[in-house]
Amino acid sequence: MTQVTVWNEFRHERHNDTVAEVYPEGIHTVIADALSEAGFETQTATLDEPDHGLTEAVLDDTDVLTWWGHAAHDEVQDEIVDRVCERVREGMGLLVLHSGHYSKPFTQLMGTSCSLKWREAAETERLWVVEPGHPIADGLDEYIELDNAEMYGERFDIPAPDTLVFTSWFEGGEVFRSGCCYQRGNGRIFYFRPGHETYPIYHDESIQQVLANSVAWAAPGDGPTPKFGNSEPIEVIDESDDRTVH
Amino acid sequence: MTQVTVWNEFRHERHNDTVAEVYPEGIHTVIADALSEAGFETQTATLDEPDHGLTEAVLDDTDVLTWWGHAAHDEVQDEIVDRVCERVREGMGLLVLHSGHYSKPFTQLMGTSCSLKWREAAETERLWVVEPGHPIADGLDEYIELDNAEMYGERFDIPAPDTLVFTSWFEGGEVFRSGCCYQRGNGRIFYFRPGHETYPIYHDESIQQVLANSVAWAAPGDGPTPKFGNSEPIEVIDESDDRTVH
Amino acid sequence: MTQVTVWNEFRHERHNDTVAEVYPEGIHTVIADALSEAGFETQTATLDEPDHGLTEAVLDDTDVLTWWGHAAHDEVQDEIVDRVCERVREGMGLLVLHSGHYSKPFTQLMGTSCSLKWREAAETERLWVVEPGHPIADGLDEYIELDNAEMYGERFDIPAPDTLVFTSWFEGGEVFRSGCCYQRGNGRIFYFRPGHETYPIYHDESIQQVLANSVAWAAPGDGPTPKFGNSEPIEVIDESDDRTVH
Amino acid sequence: MTQVTVWNEFRHERHNDTVAEVYPEGIHTVIADALSEAGFETQTATLDEPDHGLTEAVLDDTDVLTWWGHAAHDEVQDEIVDRVCERVREGMGLLVLHSGHYSKPFTQLMGTSCSLKWREAAETERLWVVEPGHPIADGLDEYIELDNAEMYGERFDIPAPDTLVFTSWFEGGEVFRSGCCYQRGNGRIFYFRPGHETYPIYHDESIQQVLANSVAWAAPGDGPTPKFGNSEPIEVIDESDDRTVH
Numbered sequence: 001m002t003q004v005t006v007w008n009e010f011r012h013e014r015h016n017d018t019v020a021e022v023y024p025e026g027i028h029t030v031i032a033d034a035l036s037e038a039g040f041e042t043q044t045a046t047l048d049e050p051d052h053g054l055t056e057a058v059l060d061d062t063d064v065l066t067w068w069g070h071a072a073h074d075e076v077q078d079e080i081v082d083r084v085c086e087r088v089r090e091g092m093g094l095l096v097l098h099s100g101h102y103s104k105p106f107t108q109l110m111g112t113s114c115s116l117k118w119r120e121a122a123e124t125e126r127l128w129v130v131e132p133g134h135p136i137a138d139g140l141d142e143y144i145e146l147d148n149a150e151m152y153g154e155r156f157d158i159p160a161p162d163t164l165v166f167t168s169w170f171e172g173g174e175v176f177r178s179g180c181c182y183q184r185g186n187g188r189i190f191y192f193r194p195g196h197e198t199y200p201i202y203h204d205e206s207i208q209q210v211l212a213n214s215v216a217w218a219a220p221g222d223g224p225t226p227k228f229g230n231s232e233p234i235e236v237i238d239e240s241d242d243r244t245v246h
Numbered sequence: 247m248t249q250v251t252v253w254n255e256f257r258h259e260r261h262n263d264t265v266a267e268v269y270p271e272g273i274h275t276v277i278a279d280a281l282s283e284a285g286f287e288t289q290t291a292t293l294d295e296p297d298h299g300l301t302e303a304v305l306d307d308t309d310v311l312t313w314w315g316h317a318a319h320d321e322v323q324d325e326i327v328d329r330v331c332e333r334v335r336e337g338m339g340l341l342v343l344h345s346g347h348y349s350k351p352f353t354q355l356m357g358t359s360c361s362l363k364w365r366e367a368a369e370t371e372r373l374w375v376v377e378p379g380h381p382i383a384d385g386l387d388e389y390i391e392l393d394n395a396e397m398y399g400e401r402f403d404i405p406a407p408d409t410l411v412f413t414s415w416f417e418g419g420e421v422f423r424s425g426c427c428y429q430r431g432n433g434r435i436f437y438f439r440p441g442h443e444t445y446p447i448y449h450d451e452s453i454q455q456v457l458a459n460s461v462a463w464a465a466p467g468d469g470p471t472p473k474f475g476n477s478e479p480i481e482v483i484d485e486s487d488d489r490t491v492h
Numbered sequence: 493m494t495q496v497t498v499w500n501e502f503r504h505e506r507h508n509d510t511v512a513e514v515y516p517e518g519i520h521t522v523i524a525d526a527l528s529e530a531g532f533e534t535q536t537a538t539l540d541e542p543d544h545g546l547t548e549a550v551l552d553d554t555d556v557l558t559w560w561g562h563a564a565h566d567e568v569q570d571e572i573v574d575r576v577c578e579r580v581r582e583g584m585g586l587l588v589l590h591s592g593h594y595s596k597p598f599t600q601l602m603g604t605s606c607s608l609k610w611r612e613a614a615e616t617e618r619l620w621v622v623e624p625g626h627p628i629a630d631g632l633d634e635y636i637e638l639d640n641a642e643m644y645g646e647r648f649d650i651p652a653p654d655t656l657v658f659t660s661w662f663e664g665g666e667v668f669r670s671g672c673c674y675q676r677g678n679g680r681i682f683y684f685r686p687g688h689e690t691y692p693i694y695h696d697e698s699i700q701q702v703l704a705n706s707v708a709w710a711a712p713g714d715g716p717t718p719k720f721g722n723s724e725p726i727e728v729i730d731e732s733d734d735r736t737v738h
Numbered sequence: 739m740t741q742v743t744v745w746n747e748f749r750h751e752r753h754n755d756t757v758a759e760v761y762p763e764g765i766h767t768v769i770a771d772a773l774s775e776a777g778f779e780t781q782t783a784t785l786d787e788p789d790h791g792l793t794e795a796v797l798d799d800t801d802v803l804t805w806w807g808h809a810a811h812d813e814v815q816d817e818i819v820d821r822v823c824e825r826v827r828e829g830m831g832l833l834v835l836h837s838g839h840y841s842k843p844f845t846q847l848m849g850t851s852c853s854l855k856w857r858e859a860a861e862t863e864r865l866w867v868v869e870p871g872h873p874i875a876d877g878l879d880e881y882i883e884l885d886n887a888e889m890y891g892e893r894f895d896i897p898a899p900d901t902l903v904f905t906s907w908f909e910g911g912e913v914f915r916s917g918c919c920y921q922r923g924n925g926r927i928f929y930f931r932p933g934h935e936t937y938p939i940y941h942d943e944s945i946q947q948v949l950a951n952s953v954a955w956a957a958p959g960d961g962p963t964p965k966f967g968n969s970e971p972i973e974v975i976d977e978s979d980d981r982t983v984h
Contacts, residue, residue: 085357089358089359089403091871108357109357109358110357111331111354111355111356111357111430112335112355112430112431113335113431113474115472115474115475116474117473117474117475117476117477118475118476118477119476119477119478119479121479121483122484123479123483123484124973126665126667126972128645128646128647128666128667129646129647129961129962130646130647130648130667130669131652131921132647132924132961132962132963132964133829133921133923133924133925133926133958133959133961134921134959134961135959135961137959137961137962138959138960138961139960139961140961140962141962142647142962142964142965151477151479153477153620154472154620154621154622154659155470155472155473155474155620155621155622155624155634156622157335157431157472157474159405159428159429159430160408160429160623160655160656162406162900162901163652163900163921164652164656167646167659167667167669168667169661169662169665169666169667170661171479171481171483171484171973172479172480172481172483173479173480173481173618173661174477174480174620174661175618175620175622175659175660175661175667177622177659182405183405183406183869183871183872183901184357184358184405185358185359185403185871186870186871187871188871220871221871221872221873221875221876222876222877223867223870223871223872223873223875223876223877223878224401224867224870224875224878224879224880225870226361226400226401226403226870226880227363227401227880228359228361228362228363228401228403229361229363229364230363230364230365231363231364231365231397231399231420232365233365233367233369233397233417233418233419234418234419234420234864235417235418235419235862235909237367237369237370237417237418238369238417337625370727372726372911372913374891374892374893374912374913375715375716375892375893376892376893376894376913376915377675377898378678378715378716378717378718378893379583379675379677379678379679379680379712379713379715380675380713380715381713381715383713383715383716384713384714384715385714385715386715386716387716388716388718388719388893399866400866400867400868400905401866401867401868401870401880402868406869406901406902408654408655409654409675409898410898410902413892413905413913413915414913415907415908415911415912415913416907417727419864419907420866420907421864421866421868421905421906421907421913423868423905429623429625429626429655431625432624432625433625434625466625467625467626467627467629467630468630468631469621469624469625469626469627469629469630469631469632470621470624470629470632470633470634471624472624472634473634480618481616481663577849581850581851581895600849601849601850602849603823603846603847603848603849603922604827604847604922604923605827605923605966607964607966607967608966609965609966609967609968609969610967610968610969611968611969611970611971613971613975615971615975615976616975643969643971645969646964647962647964647966649827649923649964649966651897651920651921651922652900652921654898663971663973663975663976664971664972664973664975665971665972665973666969666972674897675897675898676849676850676897677850677851677895716893718853718892718893718895719855719893720851720853720854720855720893720895721853721855721856722855722856722857723855723856723857723889723891723912724857725857725859725861725889725909725910725911726910726911726912727909727910727911729859729861729862729909729910730861730909
């Protein structure tokens with residue numbers, strides 16, 4: 001059974017009343033509950049726990065990690081970030097949510113700034129499925145509509161996704177690549193745009209369906225573990241001119 | 247006219263006689279000469295110069311940077327690495343050569359380990375053009391053959407390239423994605439595999455053709471500079487339910 | 493100098509007054525003039541000419557073919573379609589415009605239905621540059637705005653583009669992948685969405701810039717012509733167990 | 739449970755003794771048996787059956803179709819080819835095997851010639867896993883080695899695959915992109931190179947593992963069925979300048 005660790009910065013919910021009303025027990029609790037109901041084994045971890053709740057033991061036991069952060073990206077220790085990225089390369093799935101675009105694990109794994117345009121104006125967002133045959137679109141309609149969303153607009157400074165599943169339309173006139181699949185090392189990464197802390201996005205049924213689909217998609221397989229480094233030839237080769245100097 | 251800065255670690259050539267015989271004035275000199283003859287404006291920079299020769303002024307004046315490093319990746323200062331990566335995202339082209347796969351700029355821009363298998367056995371490499379319509383393949387035959395090459399073998403732990411131009415065959419039984427194009431930010435990156443310091447690879451005419459082609463391909467264009475951050479709506483929107491809290 | 497052949501169905505302009513007012517001498521004339529001014533050698537060809545104006549001689553002399561069709565896709569003879577597709581695979585560039593998404597050459601080269609949603613309601617379209625480092629975005633702002641456009645909406649049933657340059661926002665609530673690059677054989681293909689016959693889209697300066705950029709991008713290179721079929725081994729192989737039966 | 743239809747030309751096995759020794763009951767029987775054992779519901783269909791065994795009823799009941807053909811591609815009726823391609827666009831998976839690269843369904847879905855180099859010389863092939871995190875690589879070692887294989891060499895005239903899973907090394911000096919994933923419409927396509935009729939390739943355990951993995955990967959999901967054609971606006975739009983003429 002796929003083990004999911006739901007990570008949350010968990011600051012807004014404790015310090016801001018508007019957010020606390022929408023997510024009284026934290027964004028992570030709502031996400032973890034939705035994923036449990038979808039049949040995954042879930043646990044949560046938050047920034048202010050020791051090791052941010054992401055000890056070696058926890059990560060070794062995690063098939064897919066979901067990441068929500070916003071105001072305290074800088075407080076995530078580099079050692080833990082490296083640990084997360086290393087686990088992704090080994091095969092752990094990573095689901096990066098909304099403002100997690102600026103998180104250290106995501107920007108480190110992408111190699112770009114992951115910058116974008118944004119605006120908080122409670123405007124309509126419509127996520128169009130542009131790749132309906134992708135497993136992450138299972139069970140969805142042609143689009144998901146959110147009445148009140150923060151806007152994220154292009155240019156989104158990411159590497160072109162391996163697969164683009166969703167593209168968002170915003171009332172204010174922008175578009176955004178809002179569902180982006182990546183393979184990095186042996187691990188699969190999905191960036192999913194919606195999820196601002198002041199709107200009840202993670203309570204939405206379609207959004208929960210995408211979360212479940214993307215966890216299933218990102219769960220590690222059983223592919224070969226690459227061997228790196230100095231390597232004996234498989235075939236007989238002519239080494240008569242070998243100038244090896246190291 | 248495209249301005250190229252040819253960067254070289256420039257250590258092997260000064261400390262190892264075998265290498266010095268092949269590249270008496272350094273790998274950078276051979277590459278810079280080849281690119282000059284191909285019509286580019288070139289300058290060189292090396293590790294042991296102040297700022298590794300890569301001051302802000304030099305990089306501001308560079309359209310395409312080529313990178314050869316091997317034994318001293320760790321000695322490249324992080325500040326300079328950040329400067330290089332920032333310039334790539336702004337549009338500067340980057341040509342990463344051979345053992346540069348493990349360089350800080352390349353691994354930082356890729357977000358993966360960039361590990362691979364390797365072997366020094368003076369074996370035959372044959373670089374097959376798998377995308378003959380790509381500009382980097384201009385003027386080439388169906389393959390480039392190198393009698394004596396270091397082997398690099400898959401799994402090469404990189405993001406799948408945007409375009410794969412070359413795939414190498416090795417006498418010892420391995421294959422390798424040896425010509426890989428990436429877009430990162432506004433900049434183009436080409437990784438090109440051949441170029442071990444003990445073989446006269448950069449004296450080869452076809453290899454020089456690829457270097458020239460890839461510099462031309464990676465030269466920055468004149469596309470829009472993205473604007474990031476808080477952004478006014480273009481269309482009139484209904485903000486009646488705006489829960490903005492920041 | 494790059495030779496461009498501008499192909500047009502050229503029926504609407506002759507039979508419909510609204511269209512004739514916008515394009516009195518045909519869409520092809522406006523496109524050809526714009527490309528001439530951008531420095532390309534241009535000629536035109538239309539459906540009702542013999543061979544639709546696309547004789548072997550014309551195509552052999554064409555570096556990039558642009559294609560506008562709408563109401564008479566079926567009247568394009570299969571033999572000419574095959575001739576066009578063959579030339580693309582040999583290296584000729586192909587620029588497919590607007591309703592050309594349903595043309596025989598495009599659907600044959602894509603292998604999909606190329607279906608989409610559409611609506612004629614003179615609504616606003618905003619083409620966002622999502623890949624500002626691509627040569628087709630040279631000289632543009634962050635977006636192109638068209639006050640009156642036909643809507644094309646996702647799902648657009650195409651293979652995921654090799655590079656997605658533009659994504660459109662529409663007033664009515666849809667998005668569209670409106671600038672799509674493909675490599676097919678040795679040839680480059682660019683699909684560009686805007687261009688409805690009743691709106692003066694091809695008179696727009698930014699649209700003309702994109703046409704010029706995409707022609708430059710699609711112009712054939714000088715890569716190797718692949719050799720196909722039975723092939724002698726390059727290396728010595730052990731054929732002792734050869735069970736060849738043909 | 740995933741329903742697989744294993745299609746085979748089934749001529750060589752009936753007319754050639756060498757082939758009959760390797761596949762006495764036909765290539766399809768060996769493949770179907772392997773897939774049954776892997777837990778799939780299987781049936782077979784062959785060229786010389788009415789409708790080539792691919793009636794509407796059979797295809798409607800097929801989740802994944804596997805295709806092996808070689809000497810009689812031309813005898814496959816265009817109507818059946820269109821039926822197969824249509825089903826792929828609707829979501830049916832398609833697994834194209836070996837010489838099926840020249841089959842009508844594959845070339846129609848790719849839009850390219852799908853030509854390649856070939857040689858029958860019972861030489862060694864080594865299929866390297868270049869994307870170990872892909873589900874099709876599950877349970878494999880770093881490479882699959884085949885002692886006796888027909889050679890297929892680059893340039894393979896296909897669209898660049900969405901994901902490249904395998905790259906082959908051949909004793910005679912060539913390489914080949916031998917495991918290629920595509921999304922076309924709602925359907926997934928996997929091209930898998932090995933499988934010459936005179937070598938017992940489909941009896942190989944690793945090859946059977948890949949067949950099973952790729953069937954599982956290609957099985958249709960439950961994504962939205964796109965709606966195409968004229969479409970009402972979702973948002974209120976200003977139609978005051980509507981020049982609709984159709």
